[in-house]
Amino acid sequence: MTGFGDRDGASHLGARWSLIVPVKHLGRAKTRLARAAGDLREELALAIACDTVAAALACAATAAVFAVTEDPRARAELTELGAAVVGGEPGGGLNPALEHGARVAAAGFPGFGVCALSADLPALRPEELERVLTAASTHGRSFLADTPGAGTTLLAAAPGGRLAPAFEGASRARHLAGGARELLIPDVASVRRDVDTPEDLAAVAEMGVGPRTSALLERLPTGHADRTHGRARS
Numbered sequence: 464m465t466g467f468g469d470r471d472g473a474s475h476l477g478a479r480w481s482l483i484v485p486v487k488h489l490g491r492a493k494t495r496l497a498r499a500a501g502d503l504r505e506e507l508a509l510a511i512a513c514d515t516v517a518a519a520l521a522c523a524a525t526a527a528v529f530a531v532t533e534d535p536r537a538r539a540e541l542t543e544l545g546a547a548v549v550g551g552e553p554g555g556g557l558n559p560a561l562e563h564g565a566r567v568a569a570a571g572f573p574g575f576g577v578c579a580l581s582a583d584l585p586a587l588r589p590e591e592l593e594r595v596l597t598a599a600s601t602h603g604r605s606f607l608a609d610t611p612g613a614g615t616t617l618l619a620a621a622p623g624g625r626l627a628p629a630f631e632g633a634s635r636a637r638h639l640a641g642g643a644r645e646l647l648i649p650d651v652a653s654v655r656r657d658v659d660t661p662e663d664l665a666a667v668a669e670m671g672v673g674p675r676t677s678a679l680l681e682r683l684p685t686g687h688a689d690r691t692h693g694r695a696r697s
């Protein structure tokens with residue numbers, strides 16, 4: 464457990480994590496974005512996942528990113544980025560897929576914590592993720608709520624601990640009820656701002672997104688300003 468604490472641990476800087484990022488088959492992904500994306504829905508889902516994974520890989524607290532997907536295109540592009548792609552999903556949806564990815568990650572890196580991270584965080588900033596993971600290192604099991612406050616974008620378990628993911632719908636309440644500690648950290652908006660609806664897309668465009676998503680936004684029929692991380696800051 465080097466670098467990690469127990470539930471009451473103090474500071475554990477330097478802990479490293481295996482991140483589990485689930486990516487649904489693109490043909491079925493991001494259906495709520497159909498209104499904004501039209502024929503580009505699958506492209507947009509892939510761009511969002513790629514920007515999320517690229518930012519996760521750039522985080523100093525990340526040991527490895529395990530992308531759980533059955534989609535051939537996502538597999539190829541996420542591998543190219545440097546993720547380890549995990550196939551062979553057991554079926555049954557998101558939570559079984561995350562359990563599967565967590566088992567693969569724990570077998571590969573038993574000394575690292577395991578952290579499920581939503582694939583729909585196109586504004587994700589590595590330094591904000593690092594702050595969240597540093598905070599998670601002081602707990603056995605912890606999570607970060609999404610911006611609206613009903614869902615979860617990140618669920619972390621210390622080495623050897625069970626992830627027990629209960630994502631989908633009102634997952635914040637489920638994770639709390641299941642004993643996970645909620646991480647209450649200021650200034651980590653990019654880790655909390657997931658994209659499910661056209662309104663979410665407009666919100667992240669204002670925050671500044673990664674380059675793949677930014678390029679897609681320019682091509683959308685509904686039109687969004689080109690707001691890459693760099694441009695949004697200037």
Ligand SMILES: Nc1nc2c(ncn2[C@@H]2O[C@H](COP(=O)(O)OP(=O)(O)OP(=O)(O)O)[C@@H](O)[C@H]2O)c(=O)[nH]1
Pocket residue numbers: 485486487488491492493494495496531532533552555556557560581582583631659
């Ligand atoms: N590997 C895998 N990932 C999944 C599965 N279901 C959902 N996900 C991923 O989990 C996250 C949240 O998924 P959802 O909000 O349920 O689906 P979505 O594709 O984002 O959006 P909608 O189609 O609009 O519901 C996204 O990163 C999805 O790619 C699954 O069965 N397998």
Ligand SMILES: C=C(OP(=O)(O)O)C(=O)O
Pocket residue numbers: 581583609613614615616629630631632633634635657659
């Ligand atoms: C999967 C979840 O959210 P969403 O469907 O909003 O991405 C969740 O918050 O548990």
